[in-house]
Amino acid sequence: MAKLTNISGFPEWLPGEKIVENRIIAVIRSVYESYGFLPIETPAVELLSTLGSKGVIDKELYALRRVQASEDQEAELGLHFDLTVPFARYVAQHLSELQFPFKRYQVQKAWRGDRPQKGRFREFYQFDLDIVSREELPLSCDAEVLCAFTEALGQIGVGEVCVKINSRKLLRGIYESLGLSDAQARAALIVVDKIDKIGAEKVIAELISAASLDSVVAGRIVEFAKIRVAASDVASMLKGLEIKHPLFEQGAQEIQELLRLLPASVQKPIELDVSLVRGLDYYTGMIVEAALTKFPHVGSIGGGGRYENLASEFSAQKLPGVGLSIGLTRLLSVAFEAGLLQAAAPTTVNMLVTVLSEDQRSRANEVAAEFRAQGIPAEVYFKSPKLGKQIEYAEKKGIQFVAFVSDSGVEVKDIVNKNQKPLKEWLATNPVRSPGS
Amino acid sequence: MAKLTNISGFPEWLPGEKIVENRIIAVIRSVYESYGFLPIETPAVELLSTLGSKGVIDKELYALRRVQASEDQEAELGLHFDLTVPFARYVAQHLSELQFPFKRYQVQKAWRGDRPQKGRFREFYQFDLDIVSREELPLSCDAEVLCAFTEALGQIGVGEVCVKINSRKLLRGIYESLGLSDAQARAALIVVDKIDKIGAEKVIAELISAASLDSVVAGRIVEFAKIRVAASDVASMLKGLEIKHPLFEQGAQEIQELLRLLPASVQKPIELDVSLVRGLDYYTGMIVEAALTKFPHVGSIGGGGRYENLASEFSAQKLPGVGLSIGLTRLLSVAFEAGLLQAAAPTTVNMLVTVLSEDQRSRANEVAAEFRAQGIPAEVYFKSPKLGKQIEYAEKKGIQFVAFVSDSGVEVKDIVNKNQKPLKEWLATNPVRSPGS
Numbered sequence: 001m002a003k004l005t006n007i008s009g010f011p012e013w014l015p016g017e018k019i020v021e022n023r024i025i026a027v028i029r030s031v032y033e034s035y036g037f038l039p040i041e042t043p044a045v046e047l048l049s050t051l052g053s054k055g056v057i058d059k060e061l062y063a064l065r066r067v068q069a070s071e072d073q074e075a076e077l078g079l080h081f082d083l084t085v086p087f088a089r090y091v092a093q094h095l096s097e098l099q100f101p102f103k104r105y106q107v108q109k110a111w112r113g114d115r116p117q118k119g120r121f122r123e124f125y126q127f128d129l130d131i132v133s134r135e136e137l138p139l140s141c142d143a144e145v146l147c148a149f150t151e152a153l154g155q156i157g158v159g160e161v162c163v164k165i166n167s168r169k170l171l172r173g174i175y176e177s178l179g180l181s182d183a184q185a186r187a188a189l190i191v192v193d194k195i196d197k198i199g200a201e202k203v204i205a206e207l208i209s210a211a212s213l214d215s216v217v218a219g220r221i222v223e224f225a226k227i228r229v230a231a232s233d234v235a236s237m238l239k240g241l242e243i244k245h246p247l248f249e250q251g252a253q254e255i256q257e258l259l260r261l262l263p264a265s266v267q268k269p270i271e272l273d274v275s276l277v278r279g280l281d282y283y284t285g286m287i288v289e290a291a292l293t294k295f296p297h298v299g300s301i302g303g304g305g306r307y308e309n310l311a312s313e314f315s316a317q318k319l320p321g322v323g324l325s326i327g328l329t330r331l332l333s334v335a336f337e338a339g340l341l342q343a344a345a346p347t348t349v350n351m352l353v354t355v356l357s358e359d360q361r362s363r364a365n366e367v368a369a370e371f372r373a374q375g376i377p378a379e380v381y382f383k384s385p386k387l388g389k390q391i392e393y394a395e396k397k398g399i400q401f402v403a404f405v406s407d408s409g410v411e412v413k414d415i416v417n418k419n420q421k422p423l424k425e426w427l428a429t430n431p432v433r434s435p436g437s
Numbered sequence: 438m439a440k441l442t443n444i445s446g447f448p449e450w451l452p453g454e455k456i457v458e459n460r461i462i463a464v465i466r467s468v469y470e471s472y473g474f475l476p477i478e479t480p481a482v483e484l485l486s487t488l489g490s491k492g493v494i495d496k497e498l499y500a501l502r503r504v505q506a507s508e509d510q511e512a513e514l515g516l517h518f519d520l521t522v523p524f525a526r527y528v529a530q531h532l533s534e535l536q537f538p539f540k541r542y543q544v545q546k547a548w549r550g551d552r553p554q555k556g557r558f559r560e561f562y563q564f565d566l567d568i569v570s571r572e573e574l575p576l577s578c579d580a581e582v583l584c585a586f587t588e589a590l591g592q593i594g595v596g597e598v599c600v601k602i603n604s605r606k607l608l609r610g611i612y613e614s615l616g617l618s619d620a621q622a623r624a625a626l627i628v629v630d631k632i633d634k635i636g637a638e639k640v641i642a643e644l645i646s647a648a649s650l651d652s653v654v655a656g657r658i659v660e661f662a663k664i665r666v667a668a669s670d671v672a673s674m675l676k677g678l679e680i681k682h683p684l685f686e687q688g689a690q691e692i693q694e695l696l697r698l699l700p701a702s703v704q705k706p707i708e709l710d711v712s713l714v715r716g717l718d719y720y721t722g723m724i725v726e727a728a729l730t731k732f733p734h735v736g737s738i739g740g741g742g743r744y745e746n747l748a749s750e751f752s753a754q755k756l757p758g759v760g761l762s763i764g765l766t767r768l769l770s771v772a773f774e775a776g777l778l779q780a781a782a783p784t785t786v787n788m789l790v791t792v793l794s795e796d797q798r799s800r801a802n803e804v805a806a807e808f809r810a811q812g813i814p815a816e817v818y819f820k821s822p823k824l825g826k827q828i829e830y831a832e833k834k835g836i837q838f839v840a841f842v843s844d845s846g847v848e849v850k851d852i853v854n855k856n857q858k859p860l861k862e863w864l865a866t867n868p869v870r871s872p873g874s
Contacts, residue, residue, distance in 0.1 A: 004530040010480035018476045033785035034809045036816030039455045043447035043560050061504040066550035093441040101819050113503035123480050140819050348470035372471045379473030382538050382577050
């Protein structure tokens, strides 16, 4: 008999958890579509040359190989490790078939071959949102992705979410105003990025050693990195810094304009966090990171930012863009563990039609079909044992209503609130609802 | 610059096609959930030992290997090539956590490393539906999967679908009544399975050569294989055959009982096709195959049947089941090509809110938010060029309504029917609808 083990790093939900995952995907999708973002899906697989095109091939990558391929056949395909590289390849490849600005969302699994750790997976769902343009991309696009992202996170039902924003222009403006060279500024970004993990003291020490800064400048940088203000206080805070530097001023003006474009409900969970860096990647303007307010220690559940060019590896066309991504599998695993989310009852119906004898099954099927036609998902019990056993099945699955079919008509019993009504009466008093949708 | 090519066998839709795919997945999902089928999802990956457990490892399999793994590390993981093996492993692994009968649907991609051909893909979506039981599985379950499957296919919007059914018991009963040995009956099944491809003459010849049958018996088998009757004529046809054999009689009784359990709307597209075999696999009772009525030459778009034991490789528990699968990618590619499906307009909204100047953007955002709050997806134009350019964008994307925001209020223009109304009036006369959902 084959051994059955969970493959480490490849999460697998039970049906009640999968129902919740589906519900959350549907919520995010619905918000993103309501803003006009289009769905795309790319293959799980890209050419290794595509996946490696931003430099050398990453060791976290899974390559594919036909089991029966001959020994000397090189692997050519790999599983994508994020949705950004496939998106860039997609846009470059279909450039003439897409309309710009191209607003897309994409919810798919990605794979990484690294060692699994708590909260890190080898297979995981990402939910990406981007706008790219063939011309200049206005700040309205930054505001729109931030708006849709924040609205979606607020509707997932995992409690309060904090959305931190920052600006690469602000950061570079601050560093340049302090006299840092380009190389020093880059080194400083890497060090400041670790402030939540290693603390202010160590950041100062590393800024001195790794970025060759003097202790006064290092101290100043850490002071800036400690700034965290609500959206409503951003303007006065920035003014109070009294930094005169063109890049800083541009960044400050942009971030205020960005906030001005957000409705109050979206501004509420947003704070400007000057320590936010998000790696050295390709971000050039707004950067964003979201966390669970009550569980800040679990870290980022999503983020992204503004970039100068999506597909420089694949196209001569410059494609500025802005995108935010939700780490869905990570978010779910954290939320289930913390009790922020509960697995749903393992059912997609709230109505069980019982069957007293097999002679009656066709009639029971008809009754169930009538429920469905009225938008009430309904299941028919698969055998016809004593009613007690059928009700027990409903109880176990968390199905609230049980229908009894007889010659004199249909009655519906609420097995939670212990009452029973003729079908017509029940239909008149009970809202149509489906636990699975 | 990296080369951009479609990887052969890995289909990729444009947004308008992906919208259709999403709509079809939602339709099938909704039908299946309305019957109480639970969603599950398994990793893309299984242990190679799991994938190979039904015999030797299939050469159509993709194995995974970390790009930077050392040379002597053996691949342990592979991409699943269907959803049946992962489902069997899932049920066996979570046996104590699931409630039985376990009714599940599963819509995921599967991968096969074989040479791509027209209508065959290396990456494709399957949409599977199964019921498994820890005890005996009654015919009501065969009827239920057939019912949900037929209802779903009827709602996809690809025209009329023909659902052929047959029974392994009928077939074996017929063969045994003709005096075939077990080995001859198996050989005959393999030959008869090819009747649509090679024709009756060649089937007779092969039955004589491969199954060692005399020409009279071979002729009789082909006569039976030509039988195709509508559900309403099954009873009289079976009676007219006058075959006295216990297995045939059991099969005949079961198939009539099965049809009796189906509502008239589901019976309509069903025909009994005695040539239907569906390979030699593990089917033991009902077998099913669906095709597009107007495009019979494209072959199966889905099928399945009754099996004796789902997870014999993984569990000592006997799990009889019945399942039907829709080959979604194949169905879509055929339907797009035949013009049965049209790509949707590349938009998820039917309302574009225009922006006359950047000063007005916040107000335009508010107007769009109000539309969304009323269930009307709405997009705001990302810049503020002349109105003509914004309307052109709406036209290109297939957006029917354009909103103009001014100090005196909001007006909505129908750019298809060329009329313009104040917002209130428009809301009163236009149904709320979203093209993307």
